[in-house]
Amino acid sequence: MASADVFQSPPAKPPPAQQHYSMISSSPELPSLAEIAQRHSKRPAPLRSGSNAAPIPATALTSFTSAKDVLRQAPDVDIEAERSPSPKPKPKAVRKRATKAQPKPEATGAPEPQEPIVIPSSSPTDKPVRKSRSKKAESAQSTISSRVTKSTTTSKSKAKKKTETVSRHFETTKEKGKAVASIENPQHIKSDIRETDTTHAPDADETEVSAPLEAVMPRRRDWTPPPADGLENSELLSSSSKAPVSKEVFSNLCQDFARPGEKEPIAKPSAEIAEFMKKRKLNDLPANEQASRSTETSPTKPAAAKKKKKIRTITELATAPYQLPELPDVLLAPGNAETLLKHFDFDGAVKAQADHQRVVMDYQETKSKGKKKKAPAKPRKKKAGTAEDPILLSPSSAMKQASNVDFLFGTSSQLQTDEPAEVIRDLQAAIRASNQVNDDEYEDDKSGLWHKGARDIDGSLLEFRIVDSSDGVEEATRGSPSPVPEASPTDNDFPDISKIILQSQAGSSNLPTTQTTQSQQTIPSSRTTVPSSDKSAMVPPAPPPSRPATAAKTKRPDFTILTDAQLSRKISTYGFKPMKRRSAMIKLLEQCWDEQQPANSAPAGPATSNSSSIVSNAAATTAPASAPPPIATSPAKKPRGRPKKETAATASTAPVKPASKAPESPKRSPGRPRKNSGSQSPAKSKVTTPVRRGKAASKVTKIEIADSDDEEVLSVSDGRSSPDPVFSSPPPLDLSISEDADMSLNLSPTDQESSSFTFITKAVTSAPRSTDPQNPSWHELMLMYTPVVLEDLAAWLNAGELTRVGYDAEVSPAQVKQWCESKSVICLWRANGKGGSRKRY
């Protein structure tokens, strides 16, 4: 029995093919073996003792019991494993040893107690002890197994020479493997191994615990190994290759495998399942080895840790590629990979030989294996256009893609009954095609960073853009090729961020070409939903086909198609603060668009392209959208959306502002005038922009709409410089329209205050004195040092007192507070900071 186990672990390196067979065969049959092992309960004790005696073997035992755990735990343990092995394997510094020496350490490490166990199980004839053990397994064991055991016994004697603590199983396995190879053909060996494995595997289980092994198998089956893990591991391995470490690790790994517990379970899987097992084992084995290495005492704990590391969440999945460099070192030592390969795959066996020479070979193998495992996932991803990491999107790009997703709304029944998605898409595409006339393709082409680069280097791109904006003809010419790329903004978007960065560095000249190439490449993918499906997690396939609007002309894009995120982004590019109301945003964008068009023609042409890639992208995405562009509802309407907010925010201020609420001015408008009034208000000639914030003044370069200081504007850092020229013309226009009213407010805050204060004072003091001592007037209350409730006072003032005095406006509680404080009147808010209201004063 034990001999079989030995086979699996040790053979792995020298004769990988044989080992692989053994491994496969052993795994499936484990439960039966376990039962057998239970019969042989006698063995476990000696094994344990033996393992305990030798430091490494002790680990092996623990790993054995924990082998299941170890398999899953593998990633966590790795670190420890790497560390621990280094000291132990010192003698095994050379790689050559790893391949060949591995058997040696096993042999050396394998103390007598283990050997006897194996031998008896396999062949009763060899030794008396063996005979006793073999009695149980006699029925199961075949003549082949007996042969194997014999060979192992002989080899063991040789192996004993080695001083290391490696378990005897390894020795036996190697020896067995050699012996078998020499004696029999590989086929025979395979069959033999299977038999032996089945028989022997239980022995190992017996030694430790039969139950865990059984439990493990079902888990493995149930556990559909996440392809990502495999990929990561493979990648990791590939990425990090350390020759010395690998040697040590490898030797240690072999030893660990040699341990009866681990090897047996590994061996159990049948050759039939080999493929599955290979993948799984690749993942599992390293873990086992690592676990065994790490520490005998705490196999279970590391297992848990390993489990944690496995990718279970989207975030982990997303971050995994970035973690690769770290993980490979820790998780999978090169040695592990090698061992795994050898054990499992024929390929691994072939490669293993090369591996012996070089760890690099191992990495390649691991990669290949990883590819196999991940094959379904990765190749698609690669197709998608992003190279290896495409899966993970930056937040912004993810947002873009998410925004591009098309949604169908309806009841479940409707959705079910409706025609297939393709039909719907076709319909939408047709609708869009009809609408495309209005759309702007060219902007997309020129979009953002690309254009910047182009602009910087060549005037040609600039010309491009100008032509695009002004002339539909040229656009049309390009339209045939371009529409497709534009049509699939999602694809472009996907690579955009990363590519843009890289490309920007590369140079502007390259950019245009790259775009075209990418777009072309992407196009097919977009049209065929399949490629999109690769990305499916992030981006739904639907959008790309729909968007390929061919007609990109100067006409205004349909902003209604844009998602809220896109709208807000576009707004930010224009220097406006984000708005909550979609309708308001659309209106604002339309207005901006209208205003920008003329401006763009002359100076802005290049600038616009540079100004905001986002905008252009958004426009591109939006333009193709099916809905006919709603002709801009009058810009004047736009302000309304915001004004409402403003009004809501401050009731008192409302009367003054209502005339025109600038779309730009956010809720804060009431507050601003005060601030501005003190310092800036009079100075700034430009009505809207300067007033808004002090920052605006400081940042000359910024768009006049300094208000946009908000995060979004900042996000478009690149756009900053460029937007100025482009938007310089439009923003003032917008501001002028909307903010004129605001300006008046802002310009004279101090004056307003002073005037309003005098009126308030007059209103308060001129109010008729009360005739009821219990109900004094506001003036009397103030004279009595009674705290004044600002809200009430403001309401009272706005209820007609101010108009009575001749002040034709309302006052906000905040203004009333300022007045009170200027007069030393004790005041307080009805609503305290916590939102409650005062009942006593």
Added chain:
Amino acid sequence: MAVLSKPLPALYVVYILRRLNQHNGVAKGGAVRTSRNSLRPWEMVAVVSGFPGKVAALKFEWALANPHLSLHIPSSARITVATQKKRNGHPKRPPYSLTSVISNLHLLLRVPSFLRWPLKLHFFNRDLHKAWLKWCSTANEPLRDTMPIVTDFEPDAESRVIENVEPVAEGEEAATPPPSAWGIHALPLDYAPMREVVTKTESIFSFEKEGSCVVCGEHLPTGEGVYAACTNTGCEGVGHVSCWSQHLLGPGETDEVLPISGHCPKCNGPLTWGEMMTEMTLRMHGGKEVEKLLKKPRKKRAPTKAAKAAAK
């Protein structure tokens, strides 16, 4: 319309006596910071009194404790500027010093938010008072001349070294309270000082002798308005509160609402708006207090109580 149901407090600082006792370990509780015996005893070196109520007192206290944050201090006049931030991101107040506290106190008494409050400044420590005077001389803007500043030093005139300054709205210093009442312990805790005035106004209004407004001359129907009375002894001048305020503000302060002080048009005696309001609110809302106050003279308890309290 929120109506203050309570009269202006006689001495809002009262609670400080309890706190002082806690600092000195006489009373239970108190701050750990001041519980070290090496720092005891704590002495009150200065007090700002006259707050018309809790809201006002808390506002002033917070402003004095957060001179780097208070919005009552115009940015141009701010003395204490936070240069560091606390862990929560809020600006950190620079450490206290005697000068910083005095300067900020001086500033706050000049700030529009508190300028017209009926505040009164008490100094119980000579050294502190010297520092105050020194600062007043250097300050670029003087306090309003109507700000009453009272000093009540230790009788023995022993010069004590200021060991530590930890002022809140009221400063506290380490020293030994002498047996005789002085300093904060001599402050009147109740309306006893107002007894005479209260008695006078009580008689006026109880017997409906309001007459006509001293200012506008209109007849003052009993119980049909808020009437204030002159606080000078022997003067029975009564008038509308608004009339009084207009009179006391005078032509130069038409934009102001709260008068500070002035002279009675009838007796030409000095008037303090805080005192008038205290009397008026006491009359309007402090029925119990008035009753209590008026009973005391008969039993002659009031002074003794004050003395006892001071003795503590």
